[in-house]
Structure formats: C-alpha cells, structure tokens
Amino acid sequence: MITMLLRVLGREYAGRVRRTVALMTATALAEGLSYALLVPVLRALFGGTPDDAWPWLLAFGAAVVGYAVLRYISDRSGFRAGTTMLHGMYHRLGDHLARLPIGWYRPGRVGEVSVLASQGVLQAMGVIAHLLAPFISACVTPLTIVGVMLVFNWQLGLAALAAAPVVAAVQLRTARATTATDTQRVAREREATDRVIEYLQAQPVLRAGGRTVERFQLLDDSLADQQHASRRATLAALPGVLGLAATVQAVFTALLALGAYLALGGDIGAAEVLAVLVLAARCADPLLSLAEIGGSLRAARAELACLDEVLHAEPLPEPCEPLRPTGHDVEFDAVTFRHGGRTVADAVSLSVPEGQRLAVVGPSGAGKTTLLQLLARFYDVDAGAVRVGGVDVREMATAELMARIAIVFQDVYLFDGTIEDNVRLGRPDATDAEVRAAAAAALLDEVVERLPGGWSAHVGEGGALLSGGERQRIAIARALLKDAPVVLLDEVTSALDPVSEAAVHTGIERLMAGRTVVMVAHRMRTVRRADRVAFLDGGRIVEQGSHDELLRRGGRYAEYWDLTLSPAGPA
CATH class of the missing domain: 1.20.1560.10 (ABC transporter type 1, transmembrane domain)
Structure with a gap:
C-alpha cells in the first residue's frame, strides 16, 4: 500500500x-x-x-x-x-x-x-x-x-x-x-x-x-x-x-x-x-x-x-531540445494517421503558405477535423510529418506550438464563469482595453450590452445560458485576443441562424486577416474566400486547387458545390 x-x-x-x-x-x-x-x-x-x-x-x-x-x-x-x-x-x-x-x-x-x-x-x-x-x-x-x-x-x-x-x-x-x-x-x-x-x-x-x-x-x-x-x-x-x-x-x-x-x-x-x-x-x-x-x-x-x-498513461513526448519555427506556413507531408481501427488520414500532403487560407471540404467522416487536430498535435501522426514554420510539431515544445495556434471549434465549450473570464482565456494578462477591442472585432460587444450584468454575466456550464451564435462570438473574441499567427476553424457557422451567421462571419474575417488559416467548412460562402481548396474523402486528398479551378475541372468538388446549391443540399 x-x-x-x-x-x-x-x-x-x-x-x-x-x-x-x-x-x-x-x-x-x-x-x-x-x-x-x-x-x-x-x-x-x-x-x-x-x-x-x-x-x-x-x-x-x-x-x-x-x-x-x-x-x-x-x-x-x-x-x-x-x-x-x-x-x-x-x-x-x-x-x-x-x-x-x-x-x-x-x-x-x-x-x-x-x-x-x-x-x-x-x-x-x-x-x-x-x-x-x-x-x-x-x-x-x-x-x-x-x-x-x-x-x-x-x-x-x-x-x-x-x-x-x-x-x-x-x-x-x-x-x-x-x-x-x-x-x-x-x-x-x-x-x-x-x-x-x-x-x-x-x-x-x-x-x-x-x-x-x-x-x-x-x-x-x-x-x-x-x-x-x-x-x-x-x-x-x-x-x-x-x-x-x-x-x-x-x-x-x-x-x-x-x-x-x-x-x-x-x-x-x-x-x-x-x-x-x-x-x-x-x-x-x-x-x-x-x-x-x-x-x-x-x-x-x-x-x-x-x-x-x-x-502512467503516456502523454505525447516532449522534445529534449525543442526547435522554434522561423515562419507561420503550414505543411502536411504524406501524413498517415490511424484511429479506432481505421485509417483516418492516408498519405495526405498539403501546404499553406504564410498568410494564406486553405479550406478543407468533403463529406462527413472524411477526416477533415482530424487534420486540424493533427496540426494542433492533439494526436501524433503514424507516418509523415506536420510542420509549422518548417518545424515538425513533434519537435516543438507544446507551449510554443499552442502559442502560435488559435482554434475555433464548431462546438464551443465555455467555462462556468463570466463572459470576460472566458474571453481572457485567450490571453489572461491582456489589458481591459485589449479585451474590449477583441470583443468589438468579434461583434461580442452587442451581446454584452444586451445581457443583464454585461461583462459580468455568467455563461453557465458549457455556455448553456447563451445561444450558439453568442458562444461562437466569445470563441472568436478569445482567438482574436490571443493574436496567434495560425488560425484553425472547424465548421464554425454550420449550425447558426442567418443573423448569427452573418455576425460570426464578420468576426471570422477579422480573425483571419493577415494570418495563416486552415478551415473546415461546409458553407460555400466560407470556401470561396479561401486561397486554396482541398477536397477530402476517405482520408485521402481527391483534388485540390482554387475554387474556380476546381469548378472548371467538373470533378468531385464541382459535384459537391452543385449539391450545396440545390434546394435539397446543405447550403
């Protein structure tokens, strides 16, 4: 004993x-x-x-x-x-x-x-x-x-x-x-x-x-x-x-x-x-x-x-001599990842130059969110490498990697505290002016003004006292306050009403400005603003290129685009 x-x-x-x-x-x-x-x-x-x-x-x-x-x-x-x-x-x-x-x-x-x-x-x-x-x-x-x-x-x-x-x-x-x-x-x-x-x-x-x-x-x-x-x-x-x-x-x-x-x-x-x-x-x-x-x-x-x-559960290993990236570009180099008995990513190769935007689209279960998780090193790849600024994420200190990445998930989780507490999670040492500026850029100030208690309003466990759009604005304000050079977006507007979606899109545009962005999206409005699009299916890159280029090819992406525009499609 x-x-x-x-x-x-x-x-x-x-x-x-x-x-x-x-x-x-x-x-x-x-x-x-x-x-x-x-x-x-x-x-x-x-x-x-x-x-x-x-x-x-x-x-x-x-x-x-x-x-x-x-x-x-x-x-x-x-x-x-x-x-x-x-x-x-x-x-x-x-x-x-x-x-x-x-x-x-x-x-x-x-x-x-x-x-x-x-x-x-x-x-x-x-x-x-x-x-x-x-x-x-x-x-x-x-x-x-x-x-x-x-x-x-x-x-x-x-x-x-x-x-x-x-x-x-x-x-x-x-x-x-x-x-x-x-x-x-x-x-x-x-x-x-x-x-x-x-x-x-x-x-x-x-x-x-x-x-x-x-x-x-x-x-x-x-x-x-x-x-x-x-x-x-x-x-x-x-x-x-x-x-x-x-x-x-x-x-x-x-x-x-x-x-x-x-x-x-x-x-x-x-x-x-x-x-x-x-x-x-x-x-x-x-x-x-x-x-x-x-x-x-x-x-x-x-x-x-x-x-x-x-x-005694093994954490992800930390490098003995961590390296620091020299830039903010992102690269997936022949990445293979298996989880739950199946191959989720199969020899995926993608690159996002610094300051550009990559949209990853495809059917449900294609492995889109997994790519974001591999980039944030929630898992380690089985083969290949994921790099940020030319450095394999496995060779970077976790704190260094997390400082360079801001993530906005589809399902936002908020801690049971005030709105300000949840925004400050992005950078706890930020000044009041910086918090207010990030909130204004995310259009969160509108929410704060109409809620009883304002910045001191409690969000409830998981953010249960707020709507989905309000939670997303807090997440965007949090990411803006963090001011990381690489931004990961995971279908952040897929379940919002049109009014909330428009407000969130405004915040997302301000968040993406000047940053390297990898986004998972179903909404074609978001995809069209990407510099490059990759269509993923079954864990493999089926085709990639610009939005207009992929439409001209008439391949899988074009079919997906037509489906989203049809009355029965997931617009």
Whole structure:
C-alpha cells in the first residue's frame, strides 16, 4: 500500500510519508507498552499491600499522558501530510490530464475521471490522514501487548501469539476474496456515473421523444448493476468479518481456560491471570477493527490503482531540445494517421503558405477535423510529418506550438464563469482595453450590452445560458485576443441562424486577416474566400486547387458545390 501510494504521489513525498509512518508506529508501541504497567498495578491491588499500587498507578498515568501527546502529534502529522498530499495530488493529476493526447479521452472517460478526481482522490489520499494510524495501531499495539504477556508468563504469551498467523490468514483470505468484487463494484459505480451524466445531458432528446415520465432504462440497469455489485462485495467480505470475530473470541476463551488452569495449579497468581485477561481484552478491539479498516484500505487501494493507471498513461513526448519555427506556413507531408481501427488520414500532403487560407471540404467522416487536430498535435501522426514554420510539431515544445495556434471549434465549450473570464482565456494578462477591442472585432460587444450584468454575466456550464451564435462570438473574441499567427476553424457557422451567421462571419474575417488559416467548412460562402481548396474523402486528398479551378475541372468538388446549391443540399 505504501509503495503504491508513493508511486502515485511521487518520490518527493517519500520522506514525509516515512516520518509519519514511523511516528504512528512509535505511538502504537507506546500504547501497548503503557498497558504493561497494568500487570504490577493489579498485582499490588490484589496482593497483601494495596498501597504498593500507587507508584505503578502514577507510572501508568505518566505513560498514558506520554501516549496521548504522541497520539496528538502523530494524528496532526497524518492530517497535515494528508492535506498536503491531497493538494499535490490534484495538481499532479490535473497537469497530467492536460498533457494526455485527446485520443485518450474515449467515451466513458468523463464519468471515470470525474469520479476519480473527486471521490477517488479523496479516498486514496485519506489513507494517510484517516486509515494509516488505526491500521498501524491495530497491528502493532496487539503485538506489543503479546510481547508484554510473554515477559510476564510465557505460556499465556505463546497462546496469545498463536492467534497472529490465524488473524493474518483471515485478512489475506478476505483480501483475495474481495479483490474481484471490489473491482467490479468500482467499475459499476463509474458506469452508473456515466449513465447519470448521459441522462442529464439527454433531457432535451428524452423530452422531445415524449419520455418525460418513463424511467430511463439504461440508467435503471446501471444502478441495479451497481447495487448488485455492492451486495456481492459485502457478502464476499462477510466471512472475513465473522472469521476474525470468531478467532478473537476463541483466543480469549483459550486464554481464560489456560489462565484458570495455571492459577489452580499454583503456577500463576490470580492477579496475574486477571491482568493478562485485561491485556487480552484490550487486544480485541483493535483486532476486530481490522475487518473494517481492511475493507477501507482495499477500497483506497483500488482507487490508488486507478490513479496509478491514469498517471502512467503516456502523454505525447516532449522534445529534449525543442526547435522554434522561423515562419507561420503550414505543411502536411504524406501524413498517415490511424484511429479506432481505421485509417483516418492516408498519405495526405498539403501546404499553406504564410498568410494564406486553405479550406478543407468533403463529406462527413472524411477526416477533415482530424487534420486540424493533427496540426494542433492533439494526436501524433503514424507516418509523415506536420510542420509549422518548417518545424515538425513533434519537435516543438507544446507551449510554443499552442502559442502560435488559435482554434475555433464548431462546438464551443465555455467555462462556468463570466463572459470576460472566458474571453481572457485567450490571453489572461491582456489589458481591459485589449479585451474590449477583441470583443468589438468579434461583434461580442452587442451581446454584452444586451445581457443583464454585461461583462459580468455568467455563461453557465458549457455556455448553456447563451445561444450558439453568442458562444461562437466569445470563441472568436478569445482567438482574436490571443493574436496567434495560425488560425484553425472547424465548421464554425454550420449550425447558426442567418443573423448569427452573418455576425460570426464578420468576426471570422477579422480573425483571419493577415494570418495563416486552415478551415473546415461546409458553407460555400466560407470556401470561396479561401486561397486554396482541398477536397477530402476517405482520408485521402481527391483534388485540390482554387475554387474556380476546381469548378472548371467538373470533378468531385464541382459535384459537391452543385449539391450545396440545390434546394435539397446543405447550403
């Protein structure tokens, strides 16, 4: 457990964890040794001179005070270590997630990561603060007491020591029996979280289908699976709980019988028997707590394993000696990329001189958006190279590449903050004047003026409080504020009404002015303003040239153009 914890946290926390564990172990030893003083106390109380118990009582009191101080210091150390590690774990997880390739975020990752980043991290980091001290105490204190019993009477001590391998065997058997069920339970919990998120996001579709009363079957099934998995996990742990309780009870009974036998034979006094039984009773509580603590530790270990798996997911490699581009031209050189078992880009070669515009068109699923993602290095190509300013994007530092690229997606995601917060995401250190200028260029100032709260108006989660056109204007203002030399546009007007589309087009024109642009477009109004057009189908470049040149050829692009102009076409 400690090894995995350090692997997840990083070696910089190793010293702190070891010091905390040592302090907790010393506290557990002090607790066990303090109980050793009960033997002379009881011997004096039940002997001929009860007053002889006072020195031992004072010593016992001093030992208890010393233990209490150690316990306070160790608990405080555990809590402080836990909170520090929790803070560090959130930062480490967040930084790592930001470096993982976009392809890692497959369907289902949202629920998995949301559970892991909230419940999982808290449970895993709670090991140091809440579980480690009780676990060490439950193991070390009883063994210390058994050592004390061996000193006072070896027969009773050996009888108590015989329980140690039995308790260990019960714990190991329980751990093995519950490992599979715990894994299934965690998987079902994450699946249920995915279904809850899906149910909430699918409300418009469900209501449009008239399903406002019926229960959502997928959610019901996942919750039922979660319930069954939790029940199986509980039943798997039950034999261990009962076995541990039976073992503790059997050992106490054996000690009672052996003590009575030795006392009747004159080998030991009644006071010593009573003292040993008191010590044995004190062992029972921490031993019985092992069942609950063990279950919590196994759950925490499962979360640690999930964290370890995420943190060992390979990010895109960073170059040891990153290169800086000398210009802002873009080139796809025989690019091949496979994803999901199919070839999405097949030997694609394109070039965009600095300051010019390339429009990529083609049917849905042709791989158009993938080209933009490869250029932004959301993925690495399988063959060929993608270059910016003559430098392969794999040889550039990620920060350098991102500083040179501004992206406006079709589906704009806004963070749950104010309009100004979302615009400033493009360049957080921008002045108020620069933010206002970017907003005006994107025609966002019209939106700000009519919204209650103006710049301080909240956009809601994902921008849910704004229309699609308003979200696009924020995205364009954000890109204008960033002022990057290369602009990527992904069908930004495909789902807008005519009024919003006209406003967004104005902002896009100002964004593209003087910059190298690669745009994915269905709207022919956007394509006609490109210097060059590439028609993509099945991951391959079918034809490329200027808009007028491709129309004169009468090929696939011309057919696509005619289709968009027809009444039934996607104009």
